[in-house]
Amino acid sequence: MTSIADDHQTDSVLAARADARAQAERTSEYMPYRPASSSPVVPQGVDRDALVWAETVAPGGYTHRIIARGTRLRLDDPTGNACAHVIVYNALETNERLNVADTIKIPWQAYLGVGHPLLSGDGRALATITADTSGRHDTFCGTSTDESTTAKYGSAAPEGPSPSGRSRFLLAAAKHGLTGRDLPPSVSFFQGVHVEADGGLSFLGSAGEGTHVELVAELPLLVLIVNVPHPLDPADDYLVGPLRVHAWPGEPTLPGNPQFTATPEVNRAYLNSIDYAEARGL
Amino acid sequence: MTITTHTVGDRVIETTVPVGAHYVEGTTLDPSGPLATGAIVLDEAVAPLAPWSARLTAGQTLTIVDVGGNQSADFLVYNAQDTDERYSTPDTLAWQKNAYLREGSILRSNLGRPLMTVTGNEIDRQDTIGGACSKESNTLRYGFHTEHQHGCRENFLAEAARHGLGARDLVSNINWFMNVPVEADGTLGIVDGMSAPGKRVALRAEMDVLVIVSNCPQMNNPCNDFNCTPLRMIVTAPTDGSDHA
Ligand SMILES: [Zn+2]
Numbered sequence: 001m002t003s004i005a006d007d008h009q010t011d012s013v014l015a016a017r018a019d020a021r022a023q024a025e026r027t028s029e030y031m032p033y034r035p036a037s038s039s040p041v042v043p044q045g046v047d048r049d050a051l052v053w054a055e056t057v058a059p060g061g062y063t064h065r066i067i068a069r070g071t072r073l074r075l076d077d078p079t080g081n082a083c084a085h086v087i088v089y090n091a092l093e094t095n096e097r098l099n100v101a102d103t104i105k106i107p108w109q110a111y112l113g114v115g116h117p118l119l120s121g122d123g124r125a126l127a128t129i130t131a132d133t134s135g136r137h138d139t140f141c142g143t144s145t146d147e148s149t150t151a152k153y154g155s156a157a158p159e160g161p162s163p164s165g166r167s168r169f170l171l172a173a174a175k176h177g178l179t180g181r182d183l184p185p186s187v188s189f190f191q192g193v194h195v196e197a198d199g200g201l202s203f204l205g206s207a208g209e210g211t212h213v214e215l216v217a218e219l220p221l222l223v224l225i226v227n228v229p230h231p232l233d234p235a236d237d238y239l240v241g242p243l244r245v246h247a248w249p250g251e252p253t254l255p256g257n258p259q260f261t262a263t264p265e266v267n268r269a270y271l272n273s274i275d276y277a278e279a280r281g282l
Numbered sequence: 283m284t285i286t287t288h289t290v291g292d293r294v295i296e297t298t299v300p301v302g303a304h305y306v307e308g309t310t311l312d313p314s315g316p317l318a319t320g321a322i323v324l325d326e327a328v329a330p331l332a333p334w335s336a337r338l339t340a341g342q343t344l345t346i347v348d349v350g351g352n353q354s355a356d357f358l359v360y361n362a363q364d365t366d367e368r369y370s371t372p373d374t375l376a377w378q379k380n381a382y383l384r385e386g387s388i389l390r391s392n393l394g395r396p397l398m399t400v401t402g403n404e405i406d407r408q409d410t411i412g413g414a415c416s417k418e419s420n421t422l423r424y425g426f427h428t429e430h431q432h433g434c435r436e437n438f439l440a441e442a443a444r445h446g447l448g449a450r451d452l453v454s455n456i457n458w459f460m461n462v463p464v465e466a467d468g469t470l471g472i473v474d475g476m477s478a479p480g481k482r483v484a485l486r487a488e489m490d491v492l493v494i495v496s497n498c499p500q501m502n503n504p505c506n507d508f509n510c511t512p513l514r515m516i517v518t519a520p521t522d523g524s525d526h527a
Contacts, residue, residue: 003305003306003309003507003508003509004303004501004508004509005504005507005508005509007508008504008508010472010473010474010503010504011473011474012473013463013465013469013470013471013473014469015473016471016472016473016503016504017471019503020423020424020502020503023424023425023428023502024424024425025425026424026425026427027427028427028428028430029283029284029300030300030430031426031427031429031430032421032426032429033426034421034426057430058299058300058430059283059297059298059299059300060297060298060299060300061299061430079283081283081298153290153293153295153297154290154291154292154293154295155290155291155293157329157332158332158333158432158436158437158440159301159302159329159331159332159333159432159436159437159499160288160290160299160301160331160332161286161288161290161295161297161299161301162290162295162297162299163299167440170439170440170443171436171439171440174439174442174443174448174449175439175449177448177449177450178448179443179446179448180443236295237295237296237297238295238296238297238298238299239285239296239297239298240298240299241283241298242283
């Protein structure tokens, strides 16, 4: 094997510049699509020209974005092996953030599905799940740490073959001025966990290839997404699949939408979110 | 989705993570040794692509060995007692009236004070201009297909987080063993390096410092010879007692 240095002519600044510019037309399995309308994998039924965010997140990768109130965020698991670990924050005040305990306690429901809100600790809905063809999600196990990842895969180095979920969240958070204390427990999509009667946590895994989840932002959100194996994934190898992300503008959950009054608790969460949004002139 | 096999210690795992390339078989590696006298108090290899950090007390010397040759060691240094005081490129350059670092160069802080002194240097000149690579700037330099690749900013952020530091603590950095000429008309860029296996730089701490290094994973330009190799970090302490001054 020889170095690829021989393929590059970089002995002067102008040669190096030409060499760099010659790489521009390449593509990758894992990349952001800019403009978003250039996505090669627009979900069926989604208007390509309306897209504001489109990318394929690599196995072990992460992404992050601030999205407007009302934005629809769709996550696709094309292979059945993705695991989308998600934390959402009120983008205007990031100390308001996903509270997993409230997210399952307030709706009286442990398992995420259509109509389930992602609640903050401030009594407001940050997001609502508007579509779900997987039904395999988790609110109990959070994401992996360097400690758990090293124990399982032998290493958790950020540059290595098995990065941890927390280390990826840390990088995503850092790019918005946040640090480790800003990482609350996360939820994860596409790899299910079931709580047995004795409290045992059973890994259900994936519902198979080609499922998706869609959320709507009830407030302007900072969204952090990490694509690493679920902490209970029984595989010895680190075989997480790619994750697709698409987003486009829409409306938050407002009066007149059946979801608005779906339950008394979620109704009051939406009223709180709208109250906050209106006072801020959103 | 490509699956590759990696050996980590005694563990062999398969992974779908698109891990960056390491050096090819047959690459000449020269671990050399310290470029300062005194007792060795730390001697660590930094794997290709990996971050590293250490605290040095005043008087100790860090030798960085370019084990495989032309491997950029992206480097930041902070006052260990008060990290608001950190390496400053403009202070360092304006004080010495030169854009490159050589033996005798003083790495100055944003308060103008000496953090470290280059006490030994085995290549013609060391870079202060090129900054760190990142996923984000890779999209500008090479295209969106490189966004998922690991970069020095990822390493800096990951290592900084271990010391309670974050994005606002990252400043323009030094690149040991990287070659960035500035042409007469201002054209500048990273070109083939002038280093070689076993070449070294030695830095004496002038106060207690925190050093953060990224062993650059860049494979899109010649800053690592398109062949990412290890670095060796050796800290020596003077044995004559002058470290207690
Ligand atoms: Zn780099």
